[in-house]
Amino acid sequence: MFRARAFTVLLACTLAGSASAYGPIGHQIVGAIADQRLAGTAVGKKIAVLLDGFTLEKASVIPDEIKGWDKNGADDPNIFHYSSRPRIDTQLRDFWRANQPTQEADPIMPSHHWFHYTDVPVLRPQKYADGKVGRTKWDIVHMMRYCIAILKGAEPDENARKITKPIAIILLAHFVGDIHQPLHVGAQYFDEKGEAVDPDQGKPGLEDQGGNTIVFRHTPAVAARTGQAQSNLHGFWDNHSVMANLPDLPESMPKEERRAKTDEAKNALIEKFTLQEPANWRMPAELALTAYPEAWADEILPLAREAHERLRFTDIRPKQEGNHQLAAGFAEEKPAADGVPYGEWAAQVVHGQLHKAGWRFADLLEKALQ
Numbered sequence: 001m002f003r004a005r006a007f008t009v010l011l012a013c014t015l016a017g018s019a020s021a022y023g024p025i026g027h028q029i030v031g032a033i034a035d036q037r038l039a040g041t042a043v044g045k046k047i048a049v050l051l052d053g054f055t056l057e058k059a060s061v062i063p064d065e066i067k068g069w070d071k072n073g074a075d076d077p078n079i080f081h082y083s084s085r086p087r088i089d090t091q092l093r094d095f096w097r098a099n100q101p102t103q104e105a106d107p108i109m110p111s112h113h114w115f116h117y118t119d120v121p122v123l124r125p126q127k128y129a130d131g132k133v134g135r136t137k138w139d140i141v142h143m144m145r146y147c148i149a150i151l152k153g154a155e156p157d158e159n160a161r162k163i164t165k166p167i168a169i170i171l172l173a174h175f176v177g178d179i180h181q182p183l184h185v186g187a188q189y190f191d192e193k194g195e196a197v198d199p200d201q202g203k204p205g206l207e208d209q210g211g212n213t214i215v216f217r218h219t220p221a222v223a224a225r226t227g228q229a230q231s232n233l234h235g236f237w238d239n240h241s242v243m244a245n246l247p248d249l250p251e252s253m254p255k256e257e258r259r260a261k262t263d264e265a266k267n268a269l270i271e272k273f274t275l276q277e278p279a280n281w282r283m284p285a286e287l288a289l290t291a292y293p294e295a296w297a298d299e300i301l302p303l304a305r306e307a308h309e310r311l312r313f314t315d316i317r318p319k320q321e322g323n324h325q326l327a328a329g330f331a332e333e334k335p336a337a338d339g340v341p342y343g344e345w346a347a348q349v350v351h352g353q354l355h356k357a358g359w360r361f362a363d364l365l366e367k368a369l370q
Helices: 023-038 040-051 062-069 088-099 113-114 140-152 165-179 220-224 233-243 257-275 287-310 342-368
Strands: 216-218 231-232 311-321 324-335
Touching: 023 040, 023 165, 023 233, 023 257, 023 342, 040 088, 040 165, 040 342, 062 088, 062 165, 088 165, 113 140, 113 165, 140 216, 140 287, 140 342, 165 287, 216 233, 216 311, 216 342, 220 342, 231 311, 233 342, 257 342, 287 311, 287 342
Parallel strands: 216 324
Antiparallel strands: 216 231, 311 324
C-alpha cells in the first residue's frame, strides 16, 4: 500500500501521480467552510490561538506544502518556511523530522505521505473493518483517530509522531478533505492477466494506488473542458472534478484575471456551502468521536467502487516503482446506466463531498475542543 507520491499543484493533472486530494482549491473550500461555521465561537477563538492566527483554510493545504521539504530536509535554509508563525514552523519541522519519507515496508519511522489515504479493495462491497489489505496502522483512518485523541487530551502532546495540538488541527484540516475523496479511500487490484481481483479473498493482486497508476483517456467533451486528451485518474478527481464546479474560463484570459475570477467563484461556493446544511452529514449521536474517520471511510467506499466500475480498464500490466510492484494501465469511461457522463458524475460527487466535509470538520473541532 505504500505509495511514493509526488507533490502536485492545482491543475497539474499530468501523468505523474497526484498527492493532494482535491488539490489546493478543494482543501481550501473545506477549511474555509469550517472557518465560517466556527467564526465568533469559543472553539473558533481557541483554534486561532493554537494556530497563531492561521485560518483553517490556510491550515488545510499545509500538509501538502511540507512535502516540498522532502528533497533537502525541513531545515534547508533555501526552502520556504512559515516564518511569520515561528512556533508553528518549529512544530511542523519537528513533525516532518519524525515522519520522513521512506520506502521501507515496515519502518520504525513512517512516512508522513502514508497518513493521507487508505487503499481498501473495491471489487466487492465491503467496509474498512472487513479485511486487512490496504489498511495499516499509518493510514488515514488511524492517523485521524490519533489526531482526535490528541485534541481531546487522550494522547499526550509529547509523542513519537511529534503531533501537538496545533499540528493535529493542521493535519485534520487536510485529512477531512482527503477522506472525502473516493480515490483516497479505495483502490482496485489486478492479477497478472489484468483482471480485477479481491486480495481480501485470497487472490493476490497489484493495486492501482487509488488510480495513481492509471492513465484516464478523456472523452471529447472532457478533453475540450480540460484541454487534455488524458490525465492521471487520481489527479482527475483531485483537480478536474473540483474545477468542474467552478466557471469554465477561456485559456486566452490573462493569468491574473483568471485567478481573480476563480477566487471569486470559489468564495461564492464557500458561502453557499456554509449557509446551506448538507444532507446526511451528521454522525449518529452514540458514535464516539474517534470512530468518525472509519464511519466516513465506510460511507465513501461505495463511491470509490463506483468510480472504478464506471470505467473500462485496458493494457493493465505490472509496473515496478521502487521496491514495489503496482498495476499500471489505461482507463476510459463506459456507457453509464444512468446516462450521466463520468466527468459530470464525478463533479456531482465532489460537490457533495466538499460540502459535507466542511460541515463535518467544523463539527469535529467543536466536539474535540469544547
